[in-house]
Amino acid sequence: ETGVTQTPRHLVMGMTNKKSLKCEQHLGHNAMYWYKQSAKKPLELMFVYNFKEQTENNSVPSRFSPECPNSSHLFLHLHTLQPEDSALYLCASRNRGNGYTFGSGTRLTVV
C-alpha cells in the first residue's frame, strides 16, 4: 500500500447509473489530484485540489464531479457516463517536497 487508498478497485456501471469513487490519504499531504489513464494515452490530469479548494479543472465534462470535504478525502462523482469514459482513474496526493504518491486506482468500465 502506498498510503493513498482508492475504493472501489473495480467498478462496472451502466450509462444511466450514478456512482462515486473515493480516495483517502493520511500522509498529511495538502494537495490531491484525479488522473485518468486510458489505453495508449498519457495520464490525463482531471482535477486539482489544494487545501480543499479546487484549483484546476482540466476541461473535464460535467458528468464528472469532484468533491473534497477535507484534505484527507477526495471523491469523484460519476453520472451518465459514456463507454469512452472507461479507464483507470488514479488519485494522487502531493507533499511539500513535490513528491506525488499515487493510489492503486479504480478500473472503471462503462457498459
Add this chain to the structure above:
Amino acid sequence: EDKVVQSPLSLVVHEGDTVTLNCSYEVTNFRSLLWYKQEKKAPTFLFMLTSSGIEKKSGRLSSILDKKELFSILNITATQTGDSAVYLCAVLDISGGSNYKLTFGKGTLLTVNP
C-alpha cells in the same frame, strides 16, 4: 501546451541487457522531472530530478537530466524480469506561484524476457 515525449514506446530485451529510456519535454515553468514505474497498480516513484548533470542512482537504476537540451534518460543495467513494467516520465511545472501540475508522457513498456 506542455508536452512530454517518451521513447521508445515499447522495448523487449533479455535478462542481463542494459536499457536506456528517453524523455524529452517542453513546459512553461519547469520545476522538476520525475520517473515512475507502473506495473498493474499504482505508479511507484523512482526519481525526482531538478538540477542538470547530477546523476541519481538507486541500485541498477540511474537517471540524469539535461535542462539545456530538455531531456532526461533512465538507465537500467543488468535487467531482470521484475523490471518489466511501464516507465512513466512526468514533468512538474508551477504556474501562478503555487499551482503545481504534473504532465505525463505516454510511457515506455519494457518487457524483460528470461
